Amino acid sequence: MTIRESSFDVVVLGGGPAGLAAAIAADKKGASVLLVEREKKLGGILKQCIHDGFGLVYFKERLTGPEYAQRFIDEFFSRNIAYRTQAFAVETARGAQGFSLLLQSAQGMERILSKTVVLACGCREKTSRQVFIHGDRPAGIFTAGTAQYYVNIMGCLPTKRCVILGSGDIGMIMARRLTLEGAQVEGVYEIKNSPAGLARNVSQCLEDFNIPLHLSSTVTKVTGVKRVESVEICAVDENFAPVEGTQRTVPCDALILSVGLLPENEVAEALGVEIDPATKGAVVDQTLMTSVPGVFSCGNALHVNDLVDYVTISGELAGACAAAYTGHARSQVCVRYDSSDFLYAVPQRYDTAAGGPFDLYFRVREECRNKRVAVEAPGLVKKTRKYLRLTPSEMEVLRIDPGEGIIDGDIRLSMLDAT
């Protein structure tokens, strides 16, 4: 059997907002582009995010997830960019001339050769917390994203009365959605002493519908034979240890988990890309190139963004840089920070050979007030910004511009009390 073979400058893996933006940006730069999407339709996870609040940064408009995605899908199609849906790279290899991918799709097998690869595979939901819950493993334990898929795409209600564990945004949004559809949400339980998601979602998703948010509490046990029958709720102390005597049994038919998202790294790992233990995504430089030359990463595959607008912006950067890729020798410095102050910073490297200004994204480890964040490096005028309030659930961005200077040493991100 002979396998069809075609060559491109840029292959984008993933057809969500990051991948669409990357493909469009690479096409604008004149590169030949192929976009590969595993599912039947383009748009990624936004297809099921029917609530609004998307696009305020990028379009200065309040759009729903599908509306936001549609704008990029329309532009993508109007540019006649090549794409394959229901397609999957069964084999991804690095060769002398670039990359070789073996694609399996509805059209059969096909070999794709490409100078560069942009990883835009999005993220998946954490489920690991499940293993710490004692008791039975009946049906009725699923993630908020799965509930979202059932309700918004399939149109079926997966619960009549549920408990939501974790106060992530998707969990709160699903608490409202399930309530509107007639289910009863007994409560949202969060192990930390502050909500994980945005304050506006606590207000418009929980308070508007009188759904109780219980902080410093968790689910310790699940009971049920075939289906969840009840869960045991327990208060926790500052070390997240259950407080004896606070146990309470809540009858319900489902336990919905909203305990965070993790970048999807299957292909990145197959290509030997270095992963940052802080973001759980690829280590990249300011062009969003990973440790493997010619491989770029963007969107939620790179780090979990709280706004899709930043996902689009990173896709555009990765796509444009992939199109401009020349294979020049890199000379990288590190971005360093104290991990007691910061959860992570992206990019993790700066290529002094490529140079130029860049956006430094970071998250703080704990909520804090009246701080000054500074960025310094040899060859860079020190940049500082004052913040009245910083919180881990909100990503911050600082524009770093060396201007005429050349950064020629590690970049240091630090935090001080504002005076």
Place this chain on the structure above:
Amino acid sequence: MTCIVCPNGCRLTVTGTGENIQVEGALCKKGIDFAVNELTRPMRSLTSTVRTVFPDMPRLPVKTRGEIPKGNMLDAMKIIRRALVTERLKTGDVVIKDVFGTDIVATATM
């Protein structure tokens, strides 16, 4: 109260009553308008899905074009749940006319 206009989620402190409402903590003017409306006539936009006859897309995502009174959200849901889409619609098309002063429109293209 928390402003829900955008993801900034400004924490607003409201003092006074009637004509003399003072709002503190808003990063923009929208936050002040939000607080005043919230005290007088709270409004919300509503998003949901409508059943369709098409097996490849059993639900069509929809939204209220404008906002509706906060207290009418569950009533609006009853109307939305009764509706059935029988033709292929695209983003922006009206699905249900005049629901609490606004229209229910499609937010995706089928």
